[in-house]
Amino acid sequence: MIQRIQTVYLFVLFAIGLILAWQDPVYAWFDGQNQPSSYVLMFWNSYTGTAPGEPVMYVADLMTMVVSLAAMAVGIIAIFLFKNRKFQMRMVLSALMLCGLLLCVLLARFYIFKMGHEEYVGHLGIPLIWPVLMAISAGMAYRGIKADEEMVRSMDRIR
Numbered sequence: 001m002i003q004r005i006q007t008v009y010l011f012v013l014f015a016i017g018l019i020l021a022w023q024d025p026v027y028a029w030f031d032g033q034n035q036p037s038s039y040v041l042m043f044w045n046s047y048t049g050t051a052p053g054e055p056v057m058y059v060a061d062l063m064t065m066v067v068s069l070a071a072m073a074v075g076i077i078a079i080f081l082f083k084n085r086k087f088q089m090r091m092v093l094s095a096l097m098l099c100g101l102l103l104c105v106l107l108a109r110f111y112i113f114k115m116g117h118e119e120y121v122g123h124l125g126i127p128l129i130w131p132v133l134m135a136i137s138a139g140m141a142y143r144g145i146k147a148d149e150e151m152v153r154s155m156d157r158i159r
Helices: 005-023 062-079 085-116 126-158
Strands: 026-032 038-042 045-048 057-060 120-124
Touching: 005 062, 005 085, 005 126, 026 085, 026 126, 038 085, 062 085, 062 126, 085 120, 085 126
Parallel strands: none
Antiparallel strands: 026 038, 026 120, 038 045, 045 057
């Protein structure tokens, strides 16, 4: 049914994705050791050139865009698959894996940049917890759907 607790969890997954799309928070930044320049990693963008007189250059990151939009889409579609719980469980597991992939992509961007630029000191930020919360929400939804499926199977045995 659509009014179950897993619907709330899936909507939370979608809402967190919308917040990330709307705000595009900074999850990592790099400061130059001997120069005043810096580099900032956001969820969907990156920019460089905060030194005086240096032009600001924005670079969109398509991989995080595609993965986070896919996780959001799978989460919102899974809400309406309540009549086929087995397929709904597979969809929620794929959303969970996409959230884990999003976290891996973000961390890979950080470490790849860190390895390629020794003159910068890198820092990870608090907004990196958002993909983790999305994954926890998907896991809780999966647990709720599985409990519903087990309850229906036990009722079928009684008949």
